Amino acid sequence: MSYFSPFLVNMDGDEHAAARRRLIGEFSIRKMTAFRPIISSIVREAMNDLLDQDPPADFVEHFSNAIPNQILSKLTGIPETDLIQVERNTQEMLHGTDTEEEQRIASDRLHAHLSDVVAAKAKAPSDDLLSRLISDSTDRKGAVDSFxxxxxxxxxxxxxHASSSAMISLSLITLSEHPEQFEALRRNPRLIPSAVEELLRFLSITDTGPLRLAVDDVELDGYVIKSGEGMVIPTLPANRDGAYYDEPDTFDIARKPAHRHIAFGFGAHQCLGQNLVRIELEEVLSSIIHQSPSLRLYDSLDEISFRYFGQFFGPAELRVTWDR
Ligand code: HEM
Structure with a gap:
């Protein structure tokens, strides 16, 4: 049973290309560069909020989890409280139901809320992604397609949301586990862009993200993938391939060239949000080294509990401390 109109990840060919074209401009390098000051101020305010707490404080609650929804809210023009509600309703639909009937009820709740969000924006459009989706839908279909x-x-x-939040927390953990690299970054902030690429490669958090279906027989290294066979293309082994990288298991923030990883997938379905993620992570690292140079983990690695948030794994809580 399908509770959602297919979109991007489960589309193919011309249909996918047309849907992606309608959205890709919203995430272009030019648009994201213009959006950087807003991302920066969201990150800096989140750091101020964290530093206003009494240490030890939870980095996930006050920093990693706060940032992605606020950014998406500014980008889409959807109030943050509504995005949090979307997240809750989605989790309930995906993980909180046992029967098809319960799943249908949870899906109806999610749709009813999202229809309200769309209707509210249709009444008061502005210069944001949701308003543009509404006017594009009206132009193409003669009416708003809420579904x-x-x-x-x-x-x-x-x-x-969960991907960015996990990536922010895991970045702090990884740098803390490599103190000489953390120190090099503090001494030379110009390494921030390559540090972001190395964190994406080294962590490969969407390891099972890219999924493909063979539409023809394909021969790879003497092995034939038959037409109709499905494939999960894990990013971690590719990003740690010794034939491609020197010392692939070494975390090196000065690694060159930095961009060759496939942490955002590859080809037609490559991550739409990658320009946004890069800027977001650059601002996060900049905030950590400039706003809070003494920020450090409060617990040792084996005391931190990790869990899966859908596809991505990260810490459920991450206690940090700093010098006041
Ligand atoms: C650290 C954060 C993120 C990582 C590592 C990541 C990684 C990925 C990966 C591996 C894919 C599948 C690519 C493929 O099949 O080849 C993907 C797809 C996608 N990502 Fe991301 N992503 C992240 C954050 C984001 C953000 C912030 C957004 C948007 C706000 C986003 C939007 C999408 C969309 C819409 C797709 C589907 C694209 C399509 O099927 O055409 N991602 N992402």
Whole structure:
């Protein structure tokens, strides 16, 4: 049973290309560069909020989890409280139901809420992604297709929130586990862009993200993938391939060239949010080294508990401390 209009990840060929074209401009390098000051101020305010707490404080609650929804809210023009509600309703639909009937009820709740969000924006459009989706839908179909727009919002929330939050927390943990690299970054902030690429490669958090179906027989290294066979293309082994990288298991923030990893997948379905993620992580690292140079983990690695948030894994809580 399908609760959502297919969108991007489960589309193919011309249909996928047309849907992606309608959205890709919203995430272009030019647009994201213009959006950087807003991302920066969201990150800096989150850090101020963290530093206002009494240490030890939870980095996940006050920093990693706060940032992605606020950014998506500014980008889409959807109030943050509504995005949090979308996340709750989606989790309930995906993981909190046992029967098909319960799943249908949870899906109806998610759709009813998203229809309200779309209707509210249709009444008061502005210069934001949701308003543009609404006017594009009206131009193409003669009326607002709430079902389709709901799928776009839900996909952006699901693909963008837990992944970014996990990546922010895991970045702090990884740098803390490599103190000489952390120190090199503090001494030379110009390494931030290559540090972001290395964190993406080294962590490969969407390891099972890219999924493909062979439409023809394909021969790879003497092995034939038959037409119709499905494939999970894990990013971690590719990003740690010794034939491609020197010392692939070494974390090196000065690694060159930095961009060759496939942490965002590859080809037609490559991550739509990658320009946003890069800037977000650059601002996060900049905030950590400039706003809070003494920030450090409070617990040792084996005391931190990790869990899966859908596809991505990260710490459920991450206690940090700093000098006041
Ligand atoms: C650290 C954060 C992120 C990582 C590592 C990541 C990684 C990925 C990967 C591996 C894929 C599958 C690519 C493929 O099949 O080749 C993907 C797809 C996608 N990502 Fe991300 N992502 C992240 C954050 C985001 C954000 C913030 C957004 C948007 C707000 C986003 C939107 C999407 C969308 C819409 C797709 C589907 C694209 C399509 O099928 O055409 N992602 N991402």
């Amino acid at each position: 389709e727009i709901a799928s776009v919002i839900q996909l952006l929330q699901v693909a963008g």
